[in-house]
Amino acid sequence: MNTSPLLSVAWTDHVTGSRGHLVVDRLVRGVASGGLRMRKGCTAGEVAGLARGMTMKEALHYDPRGRYVPLGGAKGGIDCDPRSPEAYGVLVRYLRAMRPYVERFWTTGEDLGLTQDRVDRAAAEAGLVSTVQAVFPLLEDEAAARRRLADAFARSVDGIGLGELVGGCGVAEAALAALDRAARPYAGVRVAVQGFGTMGGATARFLDRAGLSVVAVADARGTIANPAGLDVEALLAARDGHGVVDRSALRPGDREEPGAAWLAADVDILVPAAVSYAIDAGNQRLVRARWVVEAANMPVLPEAEEALAARGVVVLPDVVVNSATNAWWWWTLFGDIGADAEEAFAHTRRAMRSLVGRMLDRAEVDGTPPRAAAHALAEERLRELDERYGWY
Numbered sequence: 001m002n003t004s005p006l007l008s009v010a011w012t013d014h015v016t017g018s019r020g021h022l023v024v025d026r027l028v029r030g031v032a033s034g035g036l037r038m039r040k041g042c043t044a045g046e047v048a049g050l051a052r053g054m055t056m057k058e059a060l061h062y063d064p065r066g067r068y069v070p071l072g073g074a075k076g077g078i079d080c081d082p083r084s085p086e087a088y089g090v091l092v093r094y095l096r097a098m099r100p101y102v103e104r105f106w107t108t109g110e111d112l113g114l115t116q117d118r119v120d121r122a123a124a125e126a127g128l129v130s131t132v133q134a135v136f137p138l139l140e141d142e143a144a145a146r147r148r149l150a151d152a153f154a155r156s157v158d159g160i161g162l163g164e165l166v167g168g169c170g171v172a173e174a175a176l177a178a179l180d181r182a183a184r185p186y187a188g189v190r191v192a193v194q195g196f197g198t199m200g201g202a203t204a205r206f207l208d209r210a211g212l213s214v215v216a217v218a219d220a221r222g223t224i225a226n227p228a229g230l231d232v233e234a235l236l237a238a239r240d241g242h243g244v245v246d247r248s249a250l251r252p253g254d255r256e257e258p259g260a261a262w263l264a265a266d267v268d269i270l271v272p273a274a275v276s277y278a279i280d281a282g283n284q285r286l287v288r289a290r291w292v293v294e295a296a297n298m299p300v301l302p303e304a305e306e307a308l309a310a311r312g313v314v315v316l317p318d319v320v321v322n323s324a325t326n327a328w329w330w331w332t333l334f335g336d337i338g339a340d341a342e343e344a345f346a347h348t349r350r351a352m353r354s355l356v357g358r359m360l361d362r363a364e365v366d367g368t369p370p371r372a373a374a375h376a377l378a379e380e381r382l383r384e385l386d387e388r389y390g391w392y
Contacts, residue, residue: 005048006072011097013090018080020094022101025051025073027392028385031134032072033058033326035111036094036119038087039275042077046276050075050297056378057323060355062385068327068334070385071135074106082113083242088122095126107132109329110198112275112296115241116153116163132329139333151339152332159237160202162341163325168202169345170324171295173352174316175203175269176210178291181360184268192216192265192289195274197243199295199322201236203271208232212269218262219244225261226254263287272299279304287313294318309369317371319378320355324348 006027011020021044024032034054055073062070076098080090091114095102102108102123108131110116123131130136130146139145155162179186189212193200196219204214213229221244224230231251238249247256263270263279264286272278273295279287284304292300292308292315300308305315328344331337337347363373 005051008044008048009098009101010044011094013093015093016080016086016090018078018086018090020076020078020090020097021047022076022098022106023048023051023074024101024106025055025075027072027105028058028070029138029389030392031105031107031138032074033107033135033330034074034076035326036076036078036108036114037111038078038080038082038091038113040079040081042079044077046298047075047077050077050276053297053319054326055382056319056375057326059378059381059385060320060323060374061327061351062381064384066331066334066336067140068330068336069138069389070381071107071330074108075111076106076108088118091118091122092125095123095128099126099128102128102131103133105134107134115198132333135330135333140335145333145335148335148339149329149333152344155339155341157341158233160205162344163328164198165202165205165341166328166344166348167199167322167325168204168295169206169348170327170352171199171203171271171273171293171321172206172210173324173349174321174356175207175271175291175293177353177356178293178314178316178360181357186211189213189269190215190265190267191269191271192218192262192267193271193273193295194218194262194278194299195243195272195296196235196239196245197274199325200271200273201239201243203273203295204232205236207269207271215267216257216262216265217245218259218274220259221245221247222259223257223261223265224250224254225257225265226251227266228253230254260286265289269293272296275299277301279308281307284308289313291316294321297322305369305371315369315371316356317374319371320352320359320374323355324352327351 058070270289
């Protein structure tokens with residue numbers, strides 16, 4: 001796959017000096033999809049890598065029988081602490097500057113450091129109709145599609161919005177598919193999750209409800225651990241808007257540990273669900289899990305993945321594992337599914353089971369790691385999309 005992005009835009013906030021980036025890796029039918037993240041230290045290179053990953057995520061969900069035709073890949077990033085008092089103003093000004101791109105060919109939404117509600121509020125203040133308005137011309141019935149998506153976002157399940165849950169459902173299903181392939185019963189399987197925001201929190205809920213034992217979760221304040229298993233629902237209810245758990249909700253058996261303790265937890269499944277580049281060549285030796293399931297984008301550096309593979313640790317890659325949130329938006333908007341939560345979860349589970357199965361089958365046949373197999377599958381899908389729709 002061509003590794004040069006189609007478009008890169010750099011932005012500087014005239015008020016605070018904060019830097020922002022937009023990278024469009026590829027267009028399909030004139031549109032690209034990818035979230036907007038905000039974190040201190042976000043770089044142009046990081047955003048470019050994420051945009052390329054979005055190209056592959058979109059392509060991997062291509063189904064010629066579906067109404068949803070995958071888009072190209074893009075990503076936005078802002079170098080700013082999302083907890084700072086000035087962050088919201090920076091977000092509004094960034095979106096105001098990027099308004100022509102959002103209106104014409106970049107569809108976006110929440111990513112690391114941002115919630116969809118916050119992005120939507122800032123987008124409205126920046127004069128945008130919607131953060132996904134670039135895709136509206138591709139819809140058969142725009143009004144019905146927008147109502148369907150709005151109805152879906154209005155749904156909640158046990159106190160958490162459907163839009164927050166679908167991605168975690170996909171991550172959990174990827175992990176469960178790996179367990180099933182290894183003929184490993186769910187009971188007794190131990191899990192550690194880094195990051196307890198939208199993706200990490202939802203993943204923890206679905207794995208907990210599947211019968212696995214979540215024994216460690218990490219947030220910005222540190223790691224919460226209990227070898228007998230954490231009360232995931234209580235911790236979810238005690239989160240703030242940034243995924244930080246109120247420690248007054250901890251039970252007597254729960255203990256607070258340093259922030260990096262999640263990495264070395266005695267678990268079977270490790271779920272990095274926060275920042276990129278969390279596992280590197282140095283700290284990978286601390287990993288004790290059999291599977292690393294990438295809920296975050298680019299959490300495992302290549303040299304770390306190579307070292308983990310040499311120790312028999314399987315890394316399930318982000319381009320597959322965390323692709324369900326993006327796909328769910330489009331399944332719903334294009335009308336492959338309705339706004340119902342159970343329909344969304346069932347469709348997500350079927351799609352992820354199929355995708356993970358194809359990836360692991362390909363890895364076995366080719367004798368490659370799962371990531372290489374996923375990239376090979378994406379290349380095949382991209383060629384199909386090129387033949388049918390062209391490059392732009």
